[in-house]
Amino acid sequence: MQDLLIRNIRPMGAEAQDILIRAGRIAAIGKGLAAEGATVEDGAGAIAIPTLADTHTHLDKTTWGMPWYPGRKGGSLQDLIDNERNSRIPLGLDVHRQSMRHAIQLVENGTGHIRSHVDIDTDHGLSLLEGKLATRTALADAVDMQIVAFPQSGLMKRPGTYELMDEALAMGADVVGGLDPSSMDRDPKGSLDAIFRLAEKHGKPIDIHLHEYGELGAFTLEEIIARTHALGMQGLVGVSHCFCLGMPDPLRVGPLMEEVAKADIRIFTTGHPSAEVPSLQDMRAAGIRVGLGCDGIRDTWGPWGQPDMLHRARIVGMKNRMRRDDELELLLDAASRGGVEAMGLEAMGLVPGAPGDLTLVAGETLAHAVVEEAPRPLVVKRGRVVARAGRIALPGVVMP
Numbered sequence: 587m588q589d590l591l592i593r594n595i596r597p598m599g600a601e602a603q604d605i606l607i608r609a610g611r612i613a614a615i616g617k618g619l620a621a622e623g624a625t626v627e628d629g630a631g632a633i634a635i636p637t638l639a640d641t642h643t644h645l646d647k648t649t650w651g652m653p654w655y656p657g658r659k660g661g662s663l664q665d666l667i668d669n670e671r672n673s674r675i676p677l678g679l680d681v682h683r684q685s686m687r688h689a690i691q692l693v694e695n696g697t698g699h700i701r702s703h704v705d706i707d708t709d710h711g712l713s714l715l716e717g718k719l720a721t722r723t724a725l726a727d728a729v730d731m732q733i734v735a736f737p738q739s740g741l742m743k744r745p746g747t748y749e750l751m752d753e754a755l756a757m758g759a760d761v762v763g764g765l766d767p768s769s770m771d772r773d774p775k776g777s778l779d780a781i782f783r784l785a786e787k788h789g790k791p792i793d794i795h796l797h798e799y800g801e802l803g804a805f806t807l808e809e810i811i812a813r814t815h816a817l818g819m820q821g822l823v824g825v826s827h828c829f830c831l832g833m834p835d836p837l838r839v840g841p842l843m844e845e846v847a848k849a850d851i852r853i854f855t856t857g858h859p860s861a862e863v864p865s866l867q868d869m870r871a872a873g874i875r876v877g878l879g880c881d882g883i884r885d886t887w888g889p890w891g892q893p894d895m896l897h898r899a900r901i902v903g904m905k906n907r908m909r910r911d912d913e914l915e916l917l918l919d920a921a922s923r924g925g926v927e928a929m930g931l932e933a934m935g936l937v938p939g940a941p942g943d944l945t946l947v948a949g950e951t952l953a954h955a956v957v958e959e960a961p962r963p964l965v966v967k968r969g970r971v972v973a974r975a976g977r978i979a980l981p982g983v984v985m986p
């Protein structure tokens with residue numbers, strides 16, 4: 587593989603330098619670097635940051651590029667779940683095509699890592715996973731993708747789902763998903779035992795959607811913490827949303843956050859529009875590894891969102907009442923390096939020896955780059971240019 591020398595860029599907003607990437611890793615950062623035979627790019631003084639990480643999304647759900655979907659419902663979580671499961675086939679929602687549209691735009695906007703849940707249910711079997719596995723293969727040079735086998739319609743309440751989850755993990759799903767063990771499955775012990783059993787059997791990490799509010803969510807979270815310690819799975823368990831950590835009771839939330847940090851449970855947060863969310867600043871101060879995610883984009887659940895992690899960072903920043911530059915820098919870190927770390931992957935930032943993954947961003951400083959809405963000039967994955975001026979630039983990959 588050819589070396590890549592990017593001249594005149596500002597790593598993390600520092601003064602202009604060059605970066606040399608060799609064999610997929612950052613070999614040197616400094617002024618006036620030279621490398622014979624390297625491909626040379628001019629960064630034009632742009633800021634370079636590690637690639638962004640979408641640590642919580644649903645690539646199998648978006649209707650992006652399809653006719654506008656007017657059938658969104660109000661009502662309960664169960665109504666939304668049933669509406670989606672019953673709509674997929676009538677809508678003609680082809681998961682490979684839709685996940686390509688979604689993931690390519692994430693790459694164009696500087697994303698180098700994606701953790702995407704995929705619905706596993708007894709109506710669709712493993713067909714949605716198959717579509718997404720094809721997308722992962724097609725985009726393997728541009729983005730590292732973790733797939734979570736996600737029992738969106740319930741694990742305990744729909745017999746046959748556990749067996750499908752088992753098959754999905756054997757087929758190539760990377761992470762065991764779960765959904766509201768108490769309020770959806772109505773069986774926290776059964777649901778959590780099943781999730782942790784699958785993780786143990788396949789040697790894979792866990793990522794549980796926990797929408798449960800207040801004391802019920804805290805109860806489920808404590809059960810997750812207890813199992814994490816009992817099975818020695820510290821660092822291998824994630825909880826998505828975890829709205830219970832957003833409840834307005836610092837005497838309850840503070841110690842819970844300390845317990846989450848002790849178990850090294852990762853929290854994935856999305857700036858959800860219809861719930862109180864855990865404070866990003868408080869979670870980081872407690873030592874919790876946190877990732878940010880776009881969640882569903884323009885799907886049968888909701889009309890909102892863009893496939894762009896800087897767009898999502900702005901939503902999370904507003905939701906967390908962030909305004910100071912140091913807060914926006916923390917936000918950017920959670921949207922990039924910190925998110926990769928929360929996914930359990932190597933996350934060194936822009937230093938020699940680190941993976942050669944970076945994106946250029948517009949702005950005078952890191953804080954400015956978070957709020958500036960502008961295309962990413964260049965996106966690099968393992969030392970290879972994969973997008974340029976906000977468009978995919980990978981041979982053989984076209985937007986469907």
Ligand SMILES: [Zn+2]
Nearest residue numbers: 644795881882
């Ligand atoms: Zn989700």
